[in-house]
Amino acid sequence: MLTDPNCIFCRVVAGEIPAATVYRDANILAFLDIGPLSDGHVLVIPLGHHEKLSEMPPKLACALAAELPRLAKAARAVTGTEGFNVLVNEGKVAGQEVKHVHFHIVPRRPGDGLGYRWNAGKYPEGRIEQLQAEYRETIAKGSR
Numbered sequence: 001m002l003t004d005p006n007c008i009f010c011r012v013v014a015g016e017i018p019a020a021t022v023y024r025d026a027n028i029l030a031f032l033d034i035g036p037l038s039d040g041h042v043l044v045i046p047l048g049h050h051e052k053l054s055e056m057p058p059k060l061a062c063a064l065a066a067e068l069p070r071l072a073k074a075a076r077a078v079t080g081t082e083g084f085n086v087l088v089n090e091g092k093v094a095g096q097e098v099k100h101v102h103f104h105i106v107p108r109r110p111g112d113g114l115g116y117r118w119n120a121g122k123y124p125e126g127r128i129e130q131l132q133a134e135y136r137e138t139i140a141k142g143s144r
Helices: 008-013 058-079 127-140
Strands: 021-024 028-032 042-046 083-088 103-108
Touching: 008 028, 008 042, 021 058, 028 058, 042 058, 058 083, 058 103
Parallel strands: none
Antiparallel strands: 021 028, 028 042, 042 103, 083 103
C-alpha cells in the first residue's frame, strides 16, 4: 500500500493521528471531519496514498464509491437531515487542501448557509460538439 509520511491522512490511516472513525474496511476509511462544514460531516478516503482521483486505480475508486450510498444513508439517519452533498476536489484550483483523495459527505439543512455557486453558462455555437468529439477520442485512446 502506498503511503506518504508527510500526508496527514496517511498518518490518520496509520493510527499516528487520532480520528473519529465511523467505518473502515480493507480499502477505505471514513471518519468525522475535525473542521466540519456541518454537523456529521464525514471524510471518506482510500487507505493507500493517492493524490488524485483521476489517477487512482479504477478498482480502488470503485471500492470507495461502492460504500458512498451506505455512508450517506448513515449520515442522513444520524444527523436527521433530508439531504447531503458528496464532494471531491482535485487540485489546488478546485480547493483540494490535503493531497490525498477524499470525498466529503456533508449533511445539509434548510438555511444552513453553506450553498455553492452554480454559475451555469452556455456553449458558443459548435463548442459542445467539439468537446464531445475530443472527450470521445481521449476516452477511446484509454485515458483510464
